[in-house]
Amino acid sequence: MIERYTNPEMGKIWSIQNEWQTILDVEMAACDAMAELGEIPKEAAKNIRAKANFDINRIHEIESVTHHDIIAFLTNVAEYVGDDSKYIHKGLTSSDVKDTAICLMMKQSAELILDDLRKFREVLRRRAAEFKHTPCIGRTHGIHAEPMTFGLKLALWSAEIERDIERVEHAKKIVSVGKLSGAVGTYSNIDPRIEEMVCERLGLTPVPLATQVIQRDRHAEYMTTLAIVASTLEKIATEVRNHQRTDIREAEEYFSPGQKGSSAMPHKRNPINCERVSGMARLVRGNAVAAMEDITLWHERDISHSSVERVILPDSTINVDYCTRKLTNIIDKLLVYPEAMLHNMERTGGLIYSQRLMLAVVSKGVLREDAYKWVQRNAMKRWMEGEDFRTNVEKDPDITKYLTKEEIDDCFDYKFFLRHVDKIMERFGL
The missing domain is CATH 1.20.200.10 (Fumarase/aspartase (Central domain))
Incomplete structure (x- = not known):
């Protein structure tokens, strides 16, 4: 990812420096585990941990010949460690x-x-x-x-x-x-306990x-x-x-x-x-x-x-x-x-109250299909001709046959729709 969108903490994790350091940490943990189990000398493991290091430019230089990044890395680490480097990567694959x-x-x-x-x-x-x-x-x-x-x-x-x-x-x-x-997951050249010990430490x-x-x-x-x-x-x-x-x-x-x-x-x-x-x-x-x-x-x-x-x-x-x-x-x-x-x-112009108006009519015993039709025809006049929805509803004989002006007024109140907000927010502790 380009630097423009990279925050320092996350960028550090994925830096080339940290990637090789993490690989080195795995290698050193393996050496420590092998020494603990007596598979390599303890002094060798101490020497490896004390001296192991790497240089990114040198790794790239070696890789240009080997065409294998892990081999290039191990070769470079060996240049720092010396003779005990023979124990690094013992029984492991890249x-x-x-x-x-x-x-x-x-x-x-x-x-x-x-x-x-x-x-x-x-x-x-x-x-x-x-x-x-x-x-x-x-x-x-x-x-x-x-x-x-x-x-x-x-x-x-x-x-x-x-x-x-x-x-x-x-x-x-x-x-x-x-x-x-x-090489194929069979622990052919490494004790399974090494894996367990390394993973626990990491x-x-x-x-x-x-x-x-x-x-x-x-x-x-x-x-x-x-x-x-x-x-x-x-x-x-x-x-x-x-x-x-x-x-x-x-x-x-x-x-x-x-x-x-x-x-x-x-x-x-x-x-x-x-x-x-x-x-x-x-x-x-x-x-x-x-x-x-x-x-x-x-x-x-x-x-x-x-x-x-x-x-x-x-x-x-x-x-x-x-x-x-x-x-x-x-x-x-x-x-x-x-x-x-x-x-x-x-x-x-009040169209958002259409459902409440329809249900108010239905509550009077009117079929839902009829109530829907009456409310919709007034709503479409607002949509297509810009007429006032509420005024037309108050003049619609089919609707006013069942609803008084006060009942119609009551339908056009947004607070009714928000009466359960507190109950919903309680679910979030808000």
Whole structure:
């Protein structure tokens, strides 16, 4: 992921320096375990831990000859360690250390994302409480439906983020595994206890069975989880973008002093941050497809997954981390306009009360089909000819035969639709 969208903490996890350091940590943990079991001299293990180091430029230099990055890495480490380097990588294959290291990095990335999501959830909850009773129009198919509150919308988003937290926690567990079982997973040249000891020290769980690699359904589940999170973020961002439309303008992104919206039009205040989140979510979903393609490998392993993962794992984790933090800031500073919400609620001249009016007629013993027809014909006059809906209803003999003026007036009260808001919000502790 380009630096523009990379937060330092997540960027550090996926840096080349940290990747090689994590691989070295796996190698040293294996040496420590072997020394503990008496398979290599304890002094050798101490010497390895004291001297082991690497130089990225030197690794690249060696790899230009070997065309094998792990061999280049081991050769470079040996240059620092000396004779005891013969014990490094004993009984292991490249994927033992690489896969275990990558899973550890994925686990660490998930922990950062979980922290991001929990902070975002709390911002959503705080703002949901703030606008708990702020009336606005609910829209279905983009068309005015019935009154609701803006707080309900925010509470709904917090519930979605809560489910995303649960998903990421599960995905983290799925990839918090390690594997040190040799070329085809049979422990042909290594004691299975080494794997158990290394994984315990790294905070991982040994996979029950592996080939040369940890199976990529784990990685795919992790990546599809990130894609769901990104889609949730995009959903929220898209709703903010819609609320910021000039002809709606019920809420909008904070516009900082000195900010410019257009090189041509000085008046512009564009939802650029939400648009950025929407765009970046597409990348994460695309990467999830690539991760599913990686599940299929030849026999006990081929390398077709490797080039893909070098791109998609850092890109998607960095992306979701960035977008979650960005959207947290957007919602935290979101400008909300309750008066505009009330104004928009009245724009259809009372059409939003059509269901309540229909049900009031039905309550008098009228067939639903007849009541629907009577209310709809008055509603269509408002839609197509701009006539006043309420006035026409009050003059409609079919309706006034069953409803008094006071009963009709009672139907045109938005507060009726919000009478259960407190009950709904109690479910969220708000």
